[in-house]
Amino acid sequence: MKRISLLGPGTYTEESAHHYLGRDAFDYVNYKLIADVFESTVNGVTDYSVIPIENTFEGSVSLHVDWLVHNVDLPIQAEWVYPISINLLRLPGGLGGSDELEAACGAIRKIYSHGVTLAQCQQFLRTHLPDVELEPVGSNGEAARMVRELGDPAAAALAPLGAGALYGLETLAAGVQDHQNNFTRFVLIGHEKPQLKETADRKTTILVTLPEDFPGALHQVLSAFAWRRINLSKIESRPTKKKLGSYYFYIDIEASMDSVLLPAALQEIEAIGCQVRLMGCYPTFSYGTETAKV
Numbered sequence: 580m581k582r583i584s585l586l587g588p589g590t591y592t593e594e595s596a597h598h599y600l601g602r603d604a605f606d607y608v609n610y611k612l613i614a615d616v617f618e619s620t621v622n623g624v625t626d627y628s629v630i631p632i633e634n635t636f637e638g639s640v641s642l643h644v645d646w647l648v649h650n651v652d653l654p655i656q657a658e659w660v661y662p663i664s665i666n667l668l669r670l671p672g673g674l675g676g677s678d679e680l681e682a683a684c685g686a687i688r689k690i691y692s693h694g695v696t697l698a699q700c701q702q703f704l705r706t707h708l709p710d711v712e713l714e715p716v717g718s719n720g721e722a723a724r725m726v727r728e729l730g731d732p733a734a735a736a737l738a739p740l741g742a743g744a745l746y747g748l749e750t751l752a753a754g755v756q757d758h759q760n761n762f763t764r765f766v767l768i769g770h771e772k773p774q775l776k777e778t779a780d781r782k783t784t785i786l787v788t789l790p791e792d793f794p795g796a797l798h799q800v801l802s803a804f805a806w807r808r809i810n811l812s813k814i815e816s817r818p819t820k821k822k823l824g825s826y827y828f829y830i831d832i833e834a835s836m837d838s839v840l841l842p843a844a845l846q847e848i849e850a851i852g853c854q855v856r857l858m859g860c861y862p863t864f865s866y867g868t869e870t871a872k873v
């Protein structure tokens with residue numbers, strides 16, 4: 580059975596992977612830190628890694644995109660989008676009583692959660708828990724585990740309901756994210772093409788580095804897609820980390836490398852002196868309509 584590394588247990592990453600790939604079709608290997616998730620696939624301990632790369636409100640998870648670009652050479656093999664509903668969890672029977680949210684919140688002194696999750700609940704925290712200490716941890720599953728292990732009734736976690744069930748925590752408030760249509764995009768990376776549903780739409784991700792001192796180079800890159808009517812779903816500049824002011828463009832394209840038009844567009848971009856790195860051509864799955872199971 581193929582092995583998949585991810586942040587877990589009790590994380591949104593795990594929930595999303597079970598939803599799209601199935602619980603039993605793969606052997607899931609849990610790690611506490613995203614660096615270890617990446618490295619397990621680089622070192623051949625696992626075949627694939629699942630990486631959260633973008634959130635509706637927070638935008639790109641820069642740390643993860645940078646790992647994908649600078650530290651590893653693992654193609655993207657699939658992507659999916661999963662809804663993120665965030666819950667305030669604590670030890671059962673904590674101080675203040677769980678029926679009165681304000682009273683119960685008044686008894687909380689410290690909240691553990693992933694940094695991205697804390698950022699998605701800023702308004703809720705300002706309104707209900709303005710004075711609590713916020714402690715970012717490696718994953719939301721880890722946050723729930725710590726609340727259980729500490730045994731401190733004044734501690735709480737912002738995490739998935741599944742983490743509460745796993746560690747026996749009670750839900751003080753459900754769906755506390757600031758925006759209701761909160762989704763995160765995950766990618767599956769690894770060397771081998773996985774066996775997934777063939778009917779899904781395909782996307783291609785490339786990195787483009789522009790030639791130096793070439794006025795209008797980005798305009799020419801974009802026009803190579805525009806006149807062929809190829810749709811881009813994302814373009815983002817990130818530092819190359821080589822020198823100040825030097826950037827590459829991370830581009831998601833709604834087309835497959837199997838089409839006639841996309842390889843021609845990439846050739847045109849290379850011909851003007853840009854460097855193009857193919858990050859993957861892969862099926863994309865959206866929530867509610869389909870899963871990736873064969």
Ligand SMILES: O=C(O)C(=O)C[C@]1(C(=O)O)C=C[C@@H](O)C=C1
Binds near residue numbers: 593696
């Ligand atoms: O800690 C988790 O639950 C994760 O799956 C990680 C992660 C992330 O790294 O972005 C995934 C999705 C959520 O938007 C917040 C956190």
